[in-house]
Amino acid sequence: MGKLFLPIFLSLVSLVVIPQAMASDIQFSAATVQTNPEGKTTTGKLYVGDGVMRTETTQDGQTRITIVDRNRRVAWILNPAKKEYVEMKGPERRPQAEAPSRPPLPDEPGSACQEGRQGLTCEKLGTEPMNGRTTDKWAFTRTVQGQTSRSVVWIDPELRTSIREEFQGGYVRELRDVRVGPPPASLFAVPGDYAKIDMPTQSRGGQDGPPQY
Secondary structure: OHHHHHHHHHHHHOOOOOHHHHHOOOOEEEEEEEEOOOOOEEEEEEEEOOOEEEEEEEEOOEEEEEEEEOOOOEEEEEEOOOOEEEEEEOOOOOOOOOOOOOOOOOOOOOOHHHHOOOOEEEEEEEEEEEOOEEEEEEEEEEEEOOEEEEEEEEEEOOOOEEEEEEEOOOEEEEEEEEEEOOOOHHHHOOOOOOEEOOOOOOOOOOOOOOOOO
């Protein structure tokens, strides 16, 4: 059980997948495609509702589902094969604290690009159609501890999320078949016949998520 859920947990961390998707004011769904440098492809689905998001990925016959509810500050990781789930709760928001504003796009005030974050260079390459959406194409160069990496990202300014990301080394992830409109509310709830289990206690190790722009 632990061997199954640990990689699922790590996939939730990387969700921040596009995870800018939750900053969108528009509800939508899309197919997801991730390709590693060896050419191995992982496909799935992304559903974005009002303050909620669900991702489904299938690889080697194994399906992973994560549901994030920003309004309730909770996330669930589901194992459909065993009808089990893990619940992860975020810290309670203080009553006097204001709800955080949505993350800015690279060319908006307050973004890492506009603030001139050390080690990060941003270049807007123009506007291009990508997978049926109108996007702004950006090149990002990040230098950390003497190591430099470059990525190219196509950002949909309407959905406020990446449609395609190409990372140095050959890793690619993208959204296809984007459909604007509210997904069914049932997709953002744990099915009643799933059993709750404890989170495995294995260490995550060093995980470096995608850069924030």
